[in-house]
Amino acid sequence: MRLELDGVAVGYRGRKVVQDASLVLQEGEIGCLLGPSGAGKTTLLRAIAGFEPLLAGRILCNGQPLAGADVHLPPERRQIGMVFQDHALLPHLDVLGNVRFGLFRHSRAKAEARAREVLELVGLGEFSARHPHELSGGQQQRVALARALAPQPRLVLLDEPFSSLDPELRERLAVEVRDALKATGVGALLVTHSQAEAFAMADRIGVIGRGHLQQWASPYDLYHRPACRFVAGFVGEGVMLPARVVDERHVSTELGVLAADRQLASPAGSQVDMLLRPDDVVHDDDATLKAVIVRRHFRGADFLYTLRLESGHIVQALVPSHHDHAVGHAIGIRLDLEHVVVFEGPCEPAGP
């Protein structure tokens, strides 16, 4: 189904936690709500499921309102499946029983056939007779997904589905869950703290912070074209450097004159900020520009060096790990980018 949020505000006792949230999740797409703790991700998800009333705006499914000024469809009439953080599996039922649980409207034979079908889909066909305590955390989470998919929902909502698992398993499971969802063609919206999870799973990511949906975009655009400083700071690594507007397409920085990613509105001479990602800064022994290593973080394939420029400003550089330099060393750097992301005004909430 096509899910649309149009100017949605949600909160508690009349106090808005998130306001003016607008987004479109197309049929079969996987979306992800990302943001700091307490930003309102779960609250927004619960409003979509029908567990929280709206304070403003509308939620539409294929153009039909699920919630709005005079509408509030109860959760059971929304045909939306939900997977919770703690799986909420029934301990006394086996895997098949757990998945069949929501299929009470079907005949026993039909419910069993459907439950077996979705268990195959999530790769647990052989585990149907086990009880939840005989499964790993990742397997339990896949049972919870199978249970949510069994009644053929129009959309699945997942609230921090992998947060109880260790980091390595989380990313693997994120990919598996994405594959399972894509195989069914059912769209999904997931809440997470983890960028790695969001990048592994989502077609679209919404960054929530400071009471707003700051940006709703593809992972690529979120990383390369962040709409505001908040998103730039929250997604990926990088630093902000001060720059001055040269003309409507260029800024001047201590690293040279650089092309801006968009037409600039500020007049020449205005002070702006620019975003530099670690992959924009390349180590080059022949470069005339030098920077001193103040921190190094070994990551296997690369070092993430934190470097101090002559001005005292800090940049980061991702350098292949055979370039092993000590803290305090000055290394040559140059920029490797076509455009630089420039921020002129304060962080504004962005629309869909």
Ligand SMILES: Nc1ncnc2c1ncn2[C@@H]1O[C@H](COP(=O)(O)OP(=O)(O)OP(=O)(O)O)[C@@H](O)[C@H]1O
């Ligand atoms: N039932 C409730 N009554 C009153 N306030 C609540 C209730 N549930 C959540 N809140 C508040 O609403 C805000 C948003 O909470 P929410 O759980 O939606 O955030 P979140 O982004 O999902 O956070 P986390 O990532 O920590 O789970 C928080 O300030 C929280 O304290």
